[in-house]
Amino acid sequence: MPKRELSRREFLRLSAVVTAGIVSAACAPSTPAPEPTATPVPVAPTTPTAPAAAPTTQYKEAPMLAELVKQGKLPPVDERLPSEPVVVQVIEEIGQYGGTWEQAVTGQADVNGAMSYDNELWITFDESCQTWRPNVAKKVEVSEDGTEFTFYIREGHRWSDGEPFTADDIVFWYEDVVLNDELSPAKPHWMKSGDELGVVEKIDDYTVKYKFAKPHGLLLLYMSYVWGGRGGLEYPAHYLKQFHAKYADKDKLDQMVKDAGFETWDQLFWDKMSPTTNPELPVLRAWQLKDLGPPWIFERNPYFFKVDPEGNQLPYIDRVRLHAVEDKQMITLKVIAGELSAQWRNLSFSDLPLFMENREKGDYRVIKALAEHPMAFTIFPNQTLVGDDVMLSIIQDIRFRKALNLAIDRDEVNELIYLGERAPVQAAFPNLQDEPELFAHLTYDPEQAKALLDEMGLEVGPDGYRLRPDGQQLVAKVDVFSNKTLMDAAELVASYWEAIGIRTSLEEISYDLWWPRIFSHEYAFCAYVKDSIGGLARFVYLRSYAPVAHSTYWAPAWGLWYQSGGTQGVEPTGDARRAQQLFDEAKVTVDTDKQLELLTEIERLDLKNVWEVLTLGPGPNIRIVKNNFRNVPEVNYCVLHDSDAWAEQYFIKQT
Template identity: 45%
Template sequence: MRKLLTTILLSVAMYLLGIASVLAQEALPPTQYATMEEYEKATGKKIVKFSEAPMLRIKVAAGELPPVEERLPEEPAVVLPVEEIGQYGGTWHRVWGGEADAWNAYRIIWQHIVKWNRDASKVVPNVFKSWEISKDGKVYTFHLRKGLKWSDGVPFTADDVMFWYEDVLLNKELTPVFPSWLTVDGEPVKVEKVDDYTVRFKFAKPYGLFLFQIDYGDRGDTFIPKHYMKKFHPRYTPMDKLKKMAKEEGFEHWYQLFGQKRGNWYIHNPEHPTIFAWKVTVPSPATRVVFERNPYFWKVDPEGNQLPYIDRIVFDLAESAEMINFKAMTGEIDMQGRGLDIANYTLFMKNREKGDYRVIMVPDKSIGAKTMICLNQNCKDPVLRKIIQDDRFRFALSLAINREEINELVYSGLGKPRQASFVKGTPYYSEEWEKAYAEYDPERANAFLDEMGLKWDKDHEYRLRPDGKTLSLTVELTEGWADALSLIKEYWEAVGVKTNLKVEDRSLLFTRTPASEHEACVWSMASNLLSTASGCILPLYANVVHWAPEYGRWHATKGKAGQKPTGDIAKAIELWDKLVVTVDEEERDRLAREIVRLEAKHIWMIGDAAEIPYVIIAKNNFRNLATIGSCETSPENFEAEQFFFKK
């Protein structure tokens, strides 16, 4: 009764909030112009002067910083505020789960060479102001911004890109395995400096997906501050000195010291220069991590105000997901969506006046499955491995799930029960895949298991494996998926598959799964094949695909490690490799749809529901927050630098 009441209240609240109209809105107009010249051509308006935050103006007056005109590049990017020109100042309070939740910070502050626009409909210029692609799709020439500077005032040039390429990527001690996303047909990219503000990426074969692949994870960091990091590199610093420095920091090798200075530097190393909008000043593992504005940030608003508007961001440590949601309800968070549970919607609404916040529901087209269950086809138990590799086993487990009930009880009726697949309105959506083995049919599930010869034990409690042992499956997950999996455990055990749930820290999960230590695990599935989703649905890399990490290792190492895939899995990987080098859009679409057809045929991942609105808590004075767009790389692609506190 309580869940039914919750569902009714949510439905009414969403109607009143106008969610239906939000869903109907079309693609967004430009929200960021690559240069002032581009902005002026598009709008007819001219930026004639620059302004800066009061805290920086004080430093300029004291002689601690040069004037804003000297700190900005010759061609700053122009960001259009969502609602209005903002006001400077304030501290943005958020909550995070610590080291394992590093992306909580990264997804706010990152600035890649290119970026997805707000609704993730296309890739647009960002750190690099423009590019050209050769007709054959092999050469990408990028143009940097003249006068762009690191947060310590040192110029950002092509040398910083070349340091990343020559001294890190090509150094075997720092990069034992060359990144597969920068290789085509086994041939690594070649990067060359044309001049101080031009670099060229040259591939052996056409690479039609290169721009789509860059703005994912930390791939867009195709630059490193050479003037800082060269102090820890043997090409520039004598090895004797490096060894001494490493020993003083408790390391045996120079590359360990380099990794310590560079690894997750944005939350760990205040000395590391950045071009992000905010820079860490109180690093993790402090219970309160603090970021402050970068005085050399290279974006302005239409009135010439240097961004960001907000002075600092703080991340307070929360020990559990429940604590994150509690802090949201009590008004301790200024703006956050990450970690908030849609099941708490009515509680969020009930406390909004007391907490002085509003509740925003953002339609999420970036997720193809809220719960994506990955059965490890490379698990180390040979008997279980053979069972998992049988399509009929995955079909049975999928048919055993009551998705309608999960949607009502876990997602408060807000999602759409479906298979793990691309959602409607995104490229390569397939109704066939969405519905494949997604109906609730335990009778048919039992028939598949019977057909496999998986007989019941004498008490008719669980089924038996071919070796006579109880058919048991351990599913590893983090805390956020516990509610859905507790129901799925019941469904699977009803058809005779004993299911053990192992809740663990995210960092442990992401250590065990690439090593193929798991039998099954849970994560969410992305819904953009050309960027984030490729690593979810296909075994391209060991550290991303949880349903076949050894196949991913084989693909990433070109057969030097891992296990060689066969059958339609090998065919799907082959199709992807062809798609990557295809510059013809029609052929690329054909290859993509063939991959989707194979996914629908085999159900390599099992999903429960998707299209669940993304809940965001924002203080009433926290403004310029978009209420439409893709959550795929949010809040960064919502231009966090233009958020502000209205006084």
């Protein structure tokens, strides 16, 4: 099979992200705030130091690791790094070793999200989001017809426990996890081209090949995005086999299952697979869980495979410490008191004036940055709701969904919730700007909204609220993902809906309950954000535009049907089914112009059918960073996810 190494220009066409980065530095400080409370004292950073035991070493390492080498507890740094380590370009300057990155979380369920910047993929995007760079793979070759993808592993790459990372780990993931129906009853959709599951072959210890019966025009996009497809990169075979029925002694495995409080071995296996709850799991990441909190402490991986341009093994920062707080307001208080090193999770944009006012006392800077989810607060009416057929019939009527949109004053939402920083929804659809009729339902017209509801026969009762066809009061119950900005926006939108006669109730749902709720299909409305990554990279998170995953908020049962290959869920009809078919076409072509054409048609169907209640388009999120916490991007940049933001080169600067 003819093959070629993928060029940067070709990958640019495959993966271009057109969303513009929005990052700006904060303005001058204003009125001082009260003195901050006592803060944890970080370990004093030091400049990179070569270990005394290896004076001729090619690379340098953190003092805490150099000491372990001296004690004979670690091999020299040259033996811990692969033969060709990744060289990471620093944002500002070569960093200093040491210190602890202090963050805050709302509990165990929040830890995974808080550590989402610490992920390693086969390939990643560069800071422009316009091309890719090697990562775990030192090289990728793609056959001319797009059916075979060969990934080359760095010789000498090791897991955090020092064991070799090789093609055998990838084969274990494919043969013993993906193909095992107990562990993977639904196969990963990104490993399919057409209806057929791809195959993984070991070429040698450092080379694996992914093969497909048909071209897979989107595989590299999936491989370069943290929620896309990691391709077996987090499955250390030498560790996980002890929890796998194929390899473990049955009596021992049964006892481990019982001791852990599970009923089946597959439950135990997946429990052991979590890098944020299992300190024993070997990882490829920059930091490994050491203490299961609170506080949760992650410590540097001594075998991490990246260095800076001067040969200093990364990461610079020794530890990440996640402090538990009772609620998100406590995080805000910790931020303005200067207790956190760098925080961008669980912050409300509406608190920006407060953060700006307290910069000097808190000794931090405020960065406004475009992040993974640039679209604003969105409500998703569930068109596959179970348990309430009357409500389902109302939701499935496009007139109802149009009315919900027409009732919203988006200018007011922007000013009150997002301080005027959000662009209109149209900005997220650059290829449909010449079709204004697709956005007509996004105007503010409560009278037209009332007329549509009247046309549906949803009469107004004596209390001013509308009735369902069965005579019960029409109540829009909205499950809102736990987030202060989203709850603020939800309360404002609820007031608009009540003004057109729809009684609205809100319930804030914590992260640990969110996915069970979604996968139950029993909610009428849920509220989160609409994913809006630009260019062809939008295919990676297409769930917001077409029902192609169980996590499609506006139709989880349709998404489950597609994801399971028709074995579960409900088959959609009409434009929803057409959107799935368009996605199928996009996956089996390597013609990027054709892919963009198919994506645009999916976007057109999304708007035409009013599948969501949209408020606003792209805009910045906020990041609070201590002034001595450096190498965090503060200029225009773009990342698909926080894992693309090069956290391993962040450092705490000595004063």
